[in-house]
Structure formats: structure tokens, C-alpha cells
Amino acid sequence: MAFEGLSERLQSALAKLRGKGKVSEADVKAAMREVRLALLEADVNYKVVKDFVSKVRERAVGQEVLKSLTPGQQVIKVVNEELTRLMGGTQSKLELSSKPAVIMMVGLQGAGKTTTTGKLGRYLKKQNKRPLLVAGDVYRPAAIRQLEVLGEQVDLPVFSLGDKESPVRIAEEGVAKAKEEGHDTVLVDTAGRLHIDGKMMEELKAIKDTVRPDEILLVVDAMTGQDAVNVAESFNRELGLTGVVLTKLDGDTRGGAALSVKSVTDCPVKFVGMGEKVDALEPFHPERMASRILGMGDVLTLIEKA
Amino acid sequence: MSFFKRLKESVSRTKESVTQKFKSGLEKTSASLVGAMDSVFSRSKIDEDLYEELEDILIGADVGVNTTMEIVDRLRAEVKERKLKNPEELKPLLSEILVEILKDGGSGMNLNPDGLTVILIVGVNGVGKTTTIGKLAHHYREEGKKVLLAAGDTFRAGAIEQLEIWGDRVGVDVVRHQAGSDPAAVIFDGIQAARARGVDILLCDTAGRLQNKVNLMEELKKVHRVIGREVPDAPHETLLVLDATTGQNAMQQAKIFDEATNLSGIVLTKMDGTAKGGIALAIRRELKVPVKWIGLGEKTDDLQPFDAEQFVHALFVEDIEKESKEE
Ligand SMILES: Nc1nc2c(ncn2[C@@H]2O[C@H](COP(=O)(O)OP(=O)(O)OP(=O)(O)O)[C@@H](O)[C@H]2O)c(=O)[nH]1
Ligand SMILES: Nc1nc2c(ncn2[C@@H]2O[C@H](COP(=O)(O)OP(=O)(O)OP(=O)(O)O)[C@@H](O)[C@H]2O)c(=O)[nH]1
Ligand SMILES: [Mg+2]
Ligand SMILES: [Mg+2]
Numbered sequence: 304m305a306f307e308g309l310s311e312r313l314q315s316a317l318a319k320l321r322g323k324g325k326v327s328e329a330d331v332k333a334a335m336r337e338v339r340l341a342l343l344e345a346d347v348n349y350k351v352v353k354d355f356v357s358k359v360r361e362r363a364v365g366q367e368v369l370k371s372l373t374p375g376q377q378v379i380k381v382v383n384e385e386l387t388r389l390m391g392g393t394q395s396k397l398e399l400s401s402k403p404a405v406i407m408m409v410g411l412q413g414a415g416k417t418t419t420t421g422k423l424g425r426y427l428k429k430q431n432k433r434p435l436l437v438a439g440d441v442y443r444p445a446a447i448r449q450l451e452v453l454g455e456q457v458d459l460p461v462f463s464l465g466d467k468e469s470p471v472r473i474a475e476e477g478v479a480k481a482k483e484e485g486h487d488t489v490l491v492d493t494a495g496r497l498h499i500d501g502k503m504m505e506e507l508k509a510i511k512d513t514v515r516p517d518e519i520l521l522v523v524d525a526m527t528g529q530d531a532v533n534v535a536e537s538f539n540r541e542l543g544l545t546g547v548v549l550t551k552l553d554g555d556t557r558g559g560a561a562l563s564v565k566s567v568t569d570c571p572v573k574f575v576g577m578g579e580k581v582d583a584l585e586p587f588h589p590e591r592m593a594s595r596i597l598g599m600g601d602v603l604t605l606i607e608k609a
Numbered sequence: 610m611s612f613f614k615r616l617k618e619s620v621s622r623t624k625e626s627v628t629q630k631f632k633s634g635l636e637k638t639s640a641s642l643v644g645a646m647d648s649v650f651s652r653s654k655i656d657e658d659l660y661e662e663l664e665d666i667l668i669g670a671d672v673g674v675n676t677t678m679e680i681v682d683r684l685r686a687e688v689k690e691r692k693l694k695n696p697e698e699l700k701p702l703l704s705e706i707l708v709e710i711l712k713d714g715g716s717g718m719n720l721n722p723d724g725l726t727v728i729l730i731v732g733v734n735g736v737g738k739t740t741t742i743g744k745l746a747h748h749y750r751e752e753g754k755k756v757l758l759a760a761g762d763t764f765r766a767g768a769i770e771q772l773e774i775w776g777d778r779v780g781v782d783v784v785r786h787q788a789g790s791d792p793a794a795v796i797f798d799g800i801q802a803a804r805a806r807g808v809d810i811l812l813c814d815t816a817g818r819l820q821n822k823v824n825l826m827e828e829l830k831k832v833h834r835v836i837g838r839e840v841p842d843a844p845h846e847t848l849l850v851l852d853a854t855t856g857q858n859a860m861q862q863a864k865i866f867d868e869a870t871n872l873s874g875i876v877l878t879k880m881d882g883t884a885k886g887g888i889a890l891a892i893r894r895e896l897k898v899p900v901k902w903i904g905l906g907e908k909t910d911d912l913q914p915f916d917a918e919q920f921v922h923a924l925f926v927e928d929i930e931k932e933s934k935e936e
Binding site for chain 2: 343344345348412414418442444446449451452453456498530531534554557559579
């Protein structure tokens with residue numbers, strides 16, 4: 304399971320504090336060193352780690368924590384709160400107000416955009432929406448075919464103009480078509496691109512300016528390493544993202560990208576991909592995820608008992 | 610002689626076009642990695658703060674905590690041994706250590722000189738397996754070899770069609786079954802067809818799979834077994850495709866795919882981005898699996914045989930040029 308490795312490391316780093324009746328500043332410092340390594344090994348961006356650790360340390364050595372009856376538990380509580388905050392606090396939903404509402408999927412090559420387009424179409428359909436999928440990737444071999452197969456799997460129509468038209472025109476006509484046929488949501492798939500590819504980023508801006516999307520979702524592979532923040536920052540700077548989808552969380556990644564992306568872009572993670580099949584998409588809940596990482600089920604009860 | 614000078618000499622022995630390809634492909638990586646090091650090496654003295662800043666940069670390049678510590682420890686030892694005082698001198702030293710780690714062992718392809726060579730391509734989802742097969746097919750065709758592709762990804766939507774487009778693009782045939790059929794059966798047919806047509810190199814695509822999916826890894830083992838049963842000593846190469854953007858999970862990928870299919874090498878893709886692919890260092894050090902190719906883009910010829918010296922040269926190229934101008 305994703306996060307498992309991180310979870311184990313963090314819990315063992317904090318275990319030494321847990322039962323202690325008295326906790327010194329040195330104890331907190333030692334634990335924070337372990338926390339730092341655990342986060343780095345989980346691919347949390349090193350700058351994010353630095354901020355996180357210093358924030359927790361500062362709060363943890365505060366008088367009300369160390370002087371409390373259960374200082375160990377209190378430190379863990381601080382970690383939990385900061386971790387939740389790092390992931391965005393509370394759940395963020397899609398904001399779909401236009402008629403039709405347009406969602407644009409963007410990201411690096413192979414992140415999972417096309418698959419997520421199919422999954423999200425299915426998810427919205429279950430909520431009684433009538434989505435239209437738009438095949439805006441004219442570059443990758445068989446990208447249109449891939450979306451068409453996904454469309455069949457989730458029983459939704461796919462709009463395409465083949466691979467000879469510009470993605471901007473495809474998006475524009477896709478939205479026009481949706482209006483005409485009474486679709487309330489339009490999901491635009493786009494080709495994968497590097498965040499540093501100026502020409503390709505311009506293309507996304509042109510699509511954005513043409514169809515004025517309600518949501519621009521950055522699709523991020525949860526196994527991404529330290530570069531996740533650069534990627535997210537660039538896409539955000541160029542396009543103004545409204546949310547992030549983390550894919551491939553069904554793997555055994557420690558998931559540091561999840562912990563980093565929100566804090567550098569201030570864009571919430573809205574969904575997570577949990578498999579290759581079209582039903583493997585879930586809304587993201589930061590509180591639950593933080594508690595799961597820290598194995599807080601039992602920790603919270605311990606704090607309550609104390 | 611500074612190691613920079615040796616690097617420069619060494620790469621000048623290969624074709625200028627290769628050096629150019631490495632340089633332009635790794636431009637962004639170089640700028641962000643070595644650029645970040647400037648502040649380290651322009652410090653006034655070699656001290657703990659310097660090492661710590663360097664550690665952060667290496668960790669920021671996905672080198673991983675353990676390998677970073679080892680690299681920095683080696684630097685410390687060399688600094689003592691060679692009595693270095695000037696932070697500027699650490700740069701060539703670091704490049705030397707990187708080459709040593711990456712070069713350890715060979716990295717050429719193991720091809721069957723008289724008969725069919727089977728190359729199996731494996732990896733997690735979306736890393737660039739199918740694209741790499743297209744590029745490899747092009748590479749070997751350019752060498753005058755007869756190449757065939759087997760569409761072993763029968764699962765992902767549009768995967769077979771994607772490989773067929775690559776086949777068209779580079780002018781090689783593709784053996785395929787229907788979507789949803791047994792991948793081992795496709796590969797089996799691929800081998801029979803390769804034999805019948807006197808093919809030199811059969812490239813086998815497989816579906817992306819996360820290494821913790823036990824069933825899917827069993828399926829891959831079956832494909833591997835079929836190849837071994839049908840062709841003695843095959844697969845001659847089993848290459849794990851790794852996305853350079855991947856973090857520490859790549860180590861896990863290498864470990865588990867190696868257990869399942871006995872990897873012979875790595876293809877590090879998407880090095881044209883800003884990711885530094887530092888995890889390749891950790892894998893080289895801990896698992897001894899060498900990088901054999903690097904992917905530098907989405908086009909047919911954006912694949913280069915990996916060369917540790919070219920690679921490190923491209924990363925440090927600005928400093929190397931500067932040093933040689935000053936002399
Ligand atoms: N295990 C798993 N695989 C996923 C998930 N999401 C996507 N994938 C797989 O990741 C691979 C890449 O997905 P795509 O949807 O083609 O990615 P993309 O971003 O559209 O790729 P490009 O268009 O080439 O940039 C495919 O093999 C998908 O099946 C997920 O949540 N879990
Ligand atoms: N920039 C860049 N993109 C690459 C490179 N190699 C592959 N890609 C892109 O990465 C995406 C995924 O490539 P694929 O070849 O479909 O990956 P795969 O591993 O076969 O994917 P699945 O079969 O879905 O697991 C495509 O958009 C490719 O064009 C590379 O070296 N550089
Ligand atoms: Mg796609
Ligand atoms: Mg593929």
C-alpha cells in the first residue's frame with residue numbers, strides 16, 4: 304500500500320516519545336531528526352521537509368506541550384496536525400459552475416491523464432452528470448484510440464477531430480458540440496508535456512484562453528521524486544491550476560509528492576488514482592490520509608484516554 | 610591533471626554528434642543540478658556547512674539518503690587524503706566519484722552474434738516502455754539488423770495500436786493478438802515468427818505493472834519463462850524502463866522486477882526534463898544493475914546508449930569548458 308513505508312518509519316521515529324512521562328527538548332530534537340530522514344526517504348521535497356520539521360519542532364518544544372501530562376502524545380498530535388495541514392486541511396471538491404463546465408487535464412508524459420479522464424467521466428456520470436470526453440492529444444501515437452476505448456468502457460461519447468487539427472480547435476469545437484448536445488461537463492484530455500517546453504506550454508495556455516475551463520487539474524504520478532515541486536510550480540505559474548490528481552497510489556510508493564505538491568502550489572489534491580481500471584478513482588481526504596500515515600487510529604484513542 | 614580535463618579528452622574520442630546529443634538532452638538537468646552547486650563550491654572554505662548544503666542538493670536530485678551519505682563521505686576522505694583546501698577543487702572530484710559509481714561494471718548490450726536476440730522490456734505504468742521499443746527498433750534497423758516487435762501489452766487501452774504506429778514509423782513488423790488475450794501467447798508467437806522470418810532482434814513489449822501487484826508479476830514471470838524455454842539463453846537482455854522523474858520508489862521497482870525477471874540493465878527515460886535521475890546512482894550502487902540507455906525525448910532518435918563519461922561530462926560541461934579556456 305502507498306504510504307506504508309513512510310508510515311512505518313514515522314511511527315517508529317515517534318514511538319520513543321509515545322509512552323514518556325517526561326520529554327526533554329533533546330528528545331524532541333532526536334525524534335525530529337528521524338522524522339526528517341523518514342520524510343526525505345519518502346521523496347518529500349527537501350525544502351518542504353525543512354519547513355515542516357522546524358515548524359513541528361517549534362510547536363513541540365513549546366511549554367504547553369512539554370509541560371503537559373502526556374507530552375509524548377502531544378508531540379505526535381502536533382505532527383498529525385502539521386501533516387494534515389501539509390496535505391491541504393480538508394477535502395476539496397470540484398467547482399463546476401459553467402454550462403457546460405469544462406475540466407482540462409494537464410501534466411507530464413505518462414502521468415495518467417488519459418486514464419484519469421476516463422475515470423473522472425465515469426465518476427461524474429455516477430453523479431448524474433452527462434460528460435463529453437474530448438480527445439485533445441494529437442501527438443502521442445494512438446492517444447485518441449486510447450481515449451475512445453476508455454469512452455466505450457465507461458459508456459460515454461468521445462469527441463475527436465483526428466490528429467491533424469490543432470488541440471485548441473479540438474477543444475473549442477468539443478465544447479461547442481457539448482452545448483449543442485446538452486452535455487453539462489466537458490473533459491479535455493491533453494498531450495503529456497515537459498513543464499519546461501515553452502512551445503507546448505503555450506499551447507495549453509491557448510486552450511485555456513479559448514475554452515475558459517472551470518477546473519485545470521494537474522495529474523501527478525505519486526512515485527515522482529524531488530522534481531514534483533518544480534513541475535507543479537511551473538504548471539501552476541503558467542496556467543493557474545485548480546487542483547491535483549495523484550495517480551498510481553495503489554503502488555508501494557511512500558508518496559512524498561502528495562505531501563509536497565500542495566504546499567508549493569497551494570493547490571489541493573482533489574482525487575487519487577488507485578488502479579488502472581476505470582472505477583479506481585477516489586476523492587482525497589487529507590485528515591484521513593494523515594491519520595492513516597501516523598497510524599492514528601490508536602494514537603488518537605490514547606490521547607483521548609490520557 | 611584535473612578530472613575535468615580527463616573527461617574532456619575521453620569524450621572527445623567519441624563522435625561529436627553523440628557528445629552534442631548528451632549536451633543538449635541534459636541541458637536542463639545540468640542547469641538545475643550543477644547550477645545549484647555553484648553556491649556550494651563558491652563558499653570560502655570546505656567545512657561541515659558546505660557538506661550539508663551538498664547533501665541537500667544530492668537528495669534533491671533523488672540520489673537518496675544512503676547513497677548521498679556515501680558520496681559525501683568519499684568526498685570527505687579524498688579531501689583529507691589530497692589535502693584540498695579550495696571548494697572549487699571539489700567539483701572535479703565529485704564528477705570523478707559520479708563516474709566511478711556509474712561506470713562500475715560494463716554497460717554494453719548483450720546480443721546473440723549468431724541467431725535471434727530476444728529483448729524483454731519491463732517496468733511500471735507510463736514510464737516509456739513502448740516508446741523505448743520504437744526507438745530501439747529504429748536504432749537496430751539503422752545498424753542494418755532485421756527487427757520484429759511483439760505486442761505483449763494486451764491490457765492497456767490502445768496499447769497495441771500505439772506499438773503498431775511505432776512499427777509503421779520505423780518500418781518494422783508487429784506481431785499482435787487481440788486486446789485482452791494472453792501476453793505469453795503473443796510473445797510465443799512473436800518468437801515463432803521471428804524464427805520463420807530470420808529476424809535478428811525481437812523486441813517484446815509488456816503492459817505496465819506496479820511491482821507490488823503479485824498477480825501481474827506472476828504473469829510477467831510466465832512471459833519470461835516462455836522466452837527462456839523457446840530460445841536458449843534468452844531473453845538476452847531484460848531491460849527495466851525507469852522514468853527519471855521517479856523518486857525512491859525506483860529502488861523498489863528495480864529490486865522486485867529483478868527478482869521476477871533477472872534484469873540485465875536499465876533504460877532511464879525522460880532525462881530531457883529537469884529531473885536528475887539520481888536514483889540511477891543508488892540502483893547502480895546497491896543492486897549493480899547498469900543503466901544501458903537514456904531517453905532524451907519523444908522522437909525516434911531520442912535514445913542514446915548510456916555512457917557514464919558522456920553523462921557526467923554533459924552535467925558539468927560549463928565548468929569543464931570554463932576550465933579548459935582558463936588554461
Ligand atoms: N496502477 C495504476 N496505473 C495507472 C493509474 N492511472 C494511470 N495508470 C496507468 O499509467 C499508464 C499511463 O497512463 P495514461 O493515462 O496513458 O497517461 P497519460 O498521462 O495520458 O500519458 P501521455 O498521454 O503519454 O502523457 C497507463 O498504463 C495507465 O494504465 C493508477 O491510478 N494506478
Ligand atoms: N520527454 C520524454 N517523454 C518520453 C520519453 N520516453 C517516453 N516518453 C513519453 O512518455 C509517455 C509514456 O510512454 P509509453 O511508451 O506509452 O510508456 P509505457 O511504459 O509503454 O506505458 P504503459 O504501457 O501505459 O505502461 C508518452 O507520452 C511518451 O511519448 C523520453 O525520453 N522523454
Ligand atoms: Mg494521454
Ligand atoms: Mg506501453
